[in-house]
Amino acid sequence: MRVVNQSVPKVDSQALVAGKAVYTDDLAPADCLIVKVLRSPHAHALIQDINLTRALAVPGIECILTYEDCPDKRFTMAGQSYPEPSPYDRLILDQRVRYVGDAVAIVAGNSKEAVDKAMKLIKVKYEVLEPLLDFRRAKDNAILIHPEENWKSLCPVGADNKRNLCAHDEDASGDIEAVLASCEYVVDRTYHTKANQQAMMETFRTYTHLDTYGRLNIVSSTQVPFHVRRILANALDVPKSKIRVIKPRIGGGFGAKQTVVSEVYPALVTWKTGKPAKIIYTREESFIASSPRHEMEVHVRVGADKDGIIKGIDVYTLSNTGAFGEHGPTTVGLSGHKSIPLYGKVEAFRFIYDVVYTNVMSAGAYRGYGATQGIFAVESAVNELADQLGIDPVVLREINMVKEGQAMPAYYGETANSCALDRCLERAKKMIDWDNKYPFRDMGNGKVRSVGVAMAMQGSGISALDTAAVGIKINDDGFYSLMVGATDMGTGSDTILAQMAAECLDCEMEDIIVHGVDTDSSPYDCGSYASSTTYVTGTAVVKTCETLREKICAKGAVYLGCSPEDVEFDGERVLNLKTGESISRQEIGNRVMCNNEEALYASEAFTSPVSPPPFMVGMAEVEIDKETGQLELIDYAAVVDCGTVVNPNLARVQAEGGVAQGIGMALYEDVVYSEKGKNYSNSFMQYKIPSRLDVGEIRVEFESSYEPTGPFGAKSIGEIVINTPPPAIANAVQNATGVLIRELPVTAEKIYWGIQEKKQGL
Numbered sequence: 108m109r110v111v112n113q114s115v116p117k118v119d120s121q122a123l124v125a126g127k128a129v130y131t132d133d134l135a136p137a138d139c140l141i142v143k144v145l146r147s148p149h150a151h152a153l154i155q156d157i158n159l160t161r162a163l164a165v166p167g168i169e170c171i172l173t174y175e176d177c178p179d180k181r182f183t184m185a186g187q188s189y190p191e192p193s194p195y196d197r198l199i200l201d202q203r204v205r206y207v208g209d210a211v212a213i214v215a216g217n218s219k220e221a222v223d224k225a226m227k228l229i230k231v232k233y234e235v236l237e238p239l240l241d242f243r244r245a246k247d248n249a250i251l252i253h254p255e256e257n258w259k260s261l262c263p264v265g266a267d268n269k270r271n272l273c274a275h276d277e278d279a280s281g282d283i284e285a286v287l288a289s290c291e292y293v294v295d296r297t298y299h300t301k302a303n304q305q306a307m308m309e310t311f312r313t314y315t316h317l318d319t320y321g322r323l324n325i326v327s328s329t330q331v332p333f334h335v336r337r338i339l340a341n342a343l344d345v346p347k348s349k350i351r352v353i354k355p356r357i358g359g360g361f362g363a364k365q366t367v368v369s370e371v372y373p374a375l376v377t378w379k380t381g382k383p384a385k386i387i388y389t390r391e392e393s394f395i396a397s398s399p400r401h402e403m404e405v406h407v408r409v410g411a412d413k414d415g416i417i418k419g420i421d422v423y424t425l426s427n428t429g430a431f432g433e434h435g436p437t438t439v440g441l442s443g444h445k446s447i448p449l450y451g452k453v454e455a456f457r458f459i460y461d462v463v464y465t466n467v468m469s470a471g472a473y474r475g476y477g478a479t480q481g482i483f484a485v486e487s488a489v490n491e492l493a494d495q496l497g498i499d500p501v502v503l504r505e506i507n508m509v510k511e512g513q514a515m516p517a518y519y520g521e522t523a524n525s526c527a528l529d530r531c532l533e534r535a536k537k538m539i540d541w542d543n544k545y546p547f548r549d550m551g552n553g554k555v556r557s558v559g560v561a562m563a564m565q566g567s568g569i570s571a572l573d574t575a576a577v578g579i580k581i582n583d584d585g586f587y588s589l590m591v592g593a594t595d596m597g598t599g600s601d602t603i604l605a606q607m608a609a610e611c612l613d614c615e616m617e618d619i620i621v622h623g624v625d626t627d628s629s630p631y632d633c634g635s636y637a638s639s640t641t642y643v644t645g646t647a648v649v650k651t652c653e654t655l656r657e658k659i660c661a662k663g664a665v666y667l668g669c670s671p672e673d674v675e676f677d678g679e680r681v682l683n684l685k686t687g688e689s690i691s692r693q694e695i696g697n698r699v700m701c702n703n704e705e706a707l708y709a710s711e712a713f714t715s716p717v718s719p720p721p722f723m724v725g726m727a728e729v730e731i732d733k734e735t736g737q738l739e740l741i742d743y744a745a746v747v748d749c750g751t752v753v754n755p756n757l758a759r760v761q762a763e764g765g766v767a768q769g770i771g772m773a774l775y776e777d778v779v780y781s782e783k784g785k786n787y788s789n790s791f792m793q794y795k796i797p798s799r800l801d802v803g804e805i806r807v808e809f810e811s812s813y814e815p816t817g818p819f820g821a822k823s824i825g826e827i828v829i830n831t832p833p834p835a836i837a838n839a840v841q842n843a844t845g846v847l848i849r850e851l852p853v854t855a856e857k858i859y860w861g862i863q864e865k866k867q868g869l
Contacts, residue, residue, distance in 0.1 A: 114756035135314035139383035145212040147204035150238035150466040150784025158230040167221035172213040174200040182341040184367040185433040186331030190261035194432040205430035208395040238466035242427035245463035252464035264436035274436035274462040281455025286419035290410030298484035299850040302778040303400040309358025311369035316383035328357040331634030354624040362472035366398035398471025402427040405484035424460040431469035435462040442481025447517035451509035486561040486834035525812035527748035528722040538744035559838030563830035566718040567823040568639035575644035576630035576712035585696035592632025599757040611652030613678020638823030645818035650711035722748040725831025729839040736859030740803035750814040750822035762807040765828025773833040
């Protein structure tokens with residue numbers, strides 16, 4: 108291939124390195140209203156009275172809005188295709204507050220100083236209620252998080268607000284109890300993953316204004332512009348036609364901005380006052396009132412025969428959605444459906460889950476989207492099974508892993524049409540020198556080194572649901588405009604889509620201009636989530652280019668005075684195969700500007716009936732001080748099968764970044780609450796993420812497969828890369844010390860006490 112599978116520089120690389128990229132706050136005028144949110148100090152309370160008299164008297168205050176000023180119409184902030192599986196359980200402002208940090212009032216003024224002063228003068232009288240903080244006690248608890256009658260669930264996801272249930276489901280194949288009973292070896296363990304923050308560089312922020320036609324314009328750092336339009340229409344109770352959403356450059360999202368965290372507040376202010384407004388979340392707000400990863404407790408039973416054949420896997424996941432149900436019913440499914448299918452010889456499986464409401468900050472989407480939690484649990488259980496069997500965990504996987512061509516009953520019955528997992532494992536094994544480093548090496552200085560392994564799979568878009576469309580037009584002088592609705596979060600999706608278009612149209616990258624997202628002019632795209640852009644939007648690009656090529660040939664044939672069947676287009680000119688006469692793309696572009704009845708524009712949409720999974724193997728090498736439990740990550744080797752690699756450089760840096768985030772989840776990141784529900788992890792001083800010095804050496808390679816349903820054989824890469832570090836690092840600790848850590852993060856304290864317990868024979 109000429110352009111695809113090449114390391115083409117990002118189309119916006121020069122602007123980024125020169126500091127010319129334009130973000131949301133850069134676009135807001137200097138005189139727009141400053142919006143801030145007064146937040147609840149209580150985890151669960153009813154607002155009895157809000158006294159605004161002194162606050163409204165502050166010079167420069169434009170308005171202060173409370174629950175009495177908001178539509179009594181519930182909605183969800185989850186950026187998902189309609190009808191959203193997440194329950195409609197929110198109001199913009201509610202009389203009942205459900206976590207420490209929940210919105211109580213919206214304050215808008217001419218300056219930050221005026222708003223800050225007014226917020227201190229608002230007097231709120233609360234009826235403090237008993238909070239429900241332990242998600243293990245939430246189901247069927249007498250304390251109801253959502254007792255309101257206008258709560259509703261649009262989809263049959265097993266939700267019941269009178270039981271604190273956001274979702275429940277069961278899936279099974281075969282008789283799991285009989286199969287496990289027949290197994291010589293069974294691991295029965297429970298694993299716990301805490302909430303994690305996406306910690307993107309740019310916090311949540313939105314700027315809003317009314318245009319000449321009285322339409323509400325939203326400029327926001329979001330992954331889901333089209334979903335934002337629908338969500339705000341629901342929240343404000345206005346027609347969607349009254350709302351326009353523009354996505355400028357965004358400074359990272361990782362799933363956080365798949366939830367409409369900040370948009371409703373300035374939107375309501377602008378809609379009420381007619382004045383432009385903006386909200387810029389502080390880092391503290393982004394930690395205490397955002398959309399972190401769901402905390403999950405996963406109970407796993409894995410059974411194998413004496414030869415190490417894994418015959419049965421049973422998974423029960425309890426997920427904590429927090430105060431609201433954004434992404435609650437959907438993240439949890441991946442914890443089983445993206446972990447169990449890794450093992451291709453399973454005779455029976457069962458997967459049951461409950462998602463419960465509690466009085467903590469509501470969770471949301473984060474890279475990996477539930478698969479991360481489930482893979483930590485299942486892969487850790489398989490590593491414990493290997494220990495019971497006395498088998499090298501790599502060998503156990505070689506015996507049992509899913510292979511290309513196998514059906515995957517636990518993955519919605521799909522077939523692994525492209526799967527290089529076996530080659531990924533073999534290559535990672537060589538990269539880290541597994542055979543010489545397993546099980547461990549005593550370094551002779553009180554320290555021990557070892558290696559650990561994990562496998563992962565993800566998906567490529569949401570099958571039979573999410574849709575992408577693109578538009579491509581030919582302009583005068585023959586250059587192309589590529590209009591996309593997909594959101595480039597910094598991953599380079601604008602670049603890879605342009606690469607695909609250039610490959611299809613036989614032109615240079617410089618001939619294609621990529622147009623950013625504006626819901627008034629961009630073709631519909633579900634947004635940047637679910638690892639969908641390369642696979643789903645990429646296929647829409649291929650389809651659109653094919654249609655445009657046909658139109659170019661037809662128009663060229665008209666100008667050449669021949670039949671379309673007699674011409675071909677080589678990217679530069681349309682050639683009459685019979686006479687050798689030709690017309691250039693540049694001339695066609697110029698001639699269609701006048702005396703023309705057909706626009707050289709094409710737009711196609713794509714929805715896939717399947718979601719082909721990418722696969723990955725990760726191996727970690729760690730060094731542990733046996734006296735203190737201190738762990739140092741020495742090396743991380745990762746091999747990814749994402750089908751055809753569209754842009755190797757961009758794929759590699761995406762993978763390296765995802766691995767680094769997974770290392771943070773494994774070793775450092777922890778959201779901690781007080782006994783009254785206050786979030787202590789409210790800054791980077793308390794919530795630690797790894798620096799470059801903390802992640803050791805990260806090495807990423809690719810084992811290409813060819814996905815027959817994907818554009819140029821490509822699958823996704825965005826999410827899978829975060830999933831292997833937690834179980835691989837926990838396995839390295841297990842192999843080095845015999846200590847089994849089943850709750851993340853893996854800390855020196857947990858390793859130390861585990862070593863002490865082993866010494867005492869506990």
